[in-house]
Amino acid sequence: MRKKLVSLVALLASLIMVLSLSGCGSKKSIAQEANTADTWSSIKKRGRVIIGLDDTFVPMGFRQKNGKLVGYDIDLAKAVFKQYGIKADFQPIDWNMKETELRNRTIDLIWNGYTITPARQKQIAFSRPYMANRQVLVTKKSENITSFSGMQNKTLGVQTSSSGASLLDEHPGMLKDYIKDKTPVMYDSFNNAFMDLDAGRIQGMLIDSVYAGYYIQHEKNPDSYQTTVGGFDGEDFAVGMRKGDKTLKGKIDSALQQLANDGTLKKINEKWFGTNDNSLVEPEK
Known part of the structure; x- marks a missing residue:
């Protein structure tokens, strides 16, 4: 009887371990799926895209005294998604948690003077760079x-x-x-x-x-x-997104080029900086 009881306990322990590992695998696959899924169709269907930003980062995205959210990236994002009939919604986030917010799909994009770095490229995908910084x-x-x-x-x-x-x-x-x-x-x-x-x-x-x-x-x-x-190399600003959002990346890249071609990008640059010198998107010849 005792041997049967020991065997039963061992069997139950094995089952618990298998179920536990299976559960971990499911969570991992769900996280991986969230990062690799192409979400353009769902963004297009709901008619809006959620953009995460630090709303104190002048002049890219910040609050005026009356509380209105304004800035270079606000204007640029609106102009990009206007081409697709999609509304740009802006979600203030803890900048320290930006990649986590993106991975958890509480936001669709990080668009707020966001610098391309090798460390960030391991986690997320970037649009084409649109502005030089240092x-x-x-x-x-x-x-x-x-x-x-x-x-x-x-x-x-x-x-x-x-x-x-x-x-x-x-x-x-x-x-x-x-x-x-x-x-x-x-x-x-x-x-x-x-x-x-x-x-x-x-x-x-x-x-x-x-x-x-x-x-x-x-x-x-x-x-x-x-x-x-000082001696630090120059940087490039770009839009951050999940690695699976290849269609979204293509749409943003194409729209940025169109804005450069029709002069809208130049107008936005001059509005906020008085110059177009820092722009990294040139009109096509």
Whole structure:
């Protein structure tokens, strides 16, 4: 009787293990399916696409004082999907969770001054690049910091999960090794970092040049800031999506080219930057 009981317990344990492994496999396959599925037909059917963004990232996507969401990427996304009769809905997200939001299908796209990096390319697919950018050091002129090495033992601010934060870790000798404790202060948004810079709580910020240029230009005393270009390579902005969304990628790429051809892209660039120099999509000849 005891032997039969032991055998029965062993059998039940084996069944539980098999079911557990089977369940894990199902969860994994569901996650894989979510990332590899082509969702264009469902987006087209519902007539709207959900775009995740950090709504404090001027001038790409941000809130005006009246709460209205505006920005370069807002205008560009609307113009792209207008060609397909699809409404662009914008969903503010925690920028630190952007890839997770995409993978969980709570959003369809990441479109918010989103830099192409090798690490991100392993997780998601990108549209063709549409704008050039680079990471710059912003300080107050009163600090007399004119190079990365001038940040020796000073406090640096960086946005969490930004391309600047990644570059800081990937190339510590360029800037990270100079700063106080070789550790930056992390911020959820650049707005908070700018406030701390103005208050003297930090002495520098590693930030996107497009953000820095626009923000400083609209400050009361823009001449009080110093912008320093270091040795980091330039970056390209693109739209992030799940790897399975090949049709969606093709539609966005094609629409960006059409906007360049008909002059709409140039108008949007000039509206927000006063120039078309940073555009990476040229009209077809």
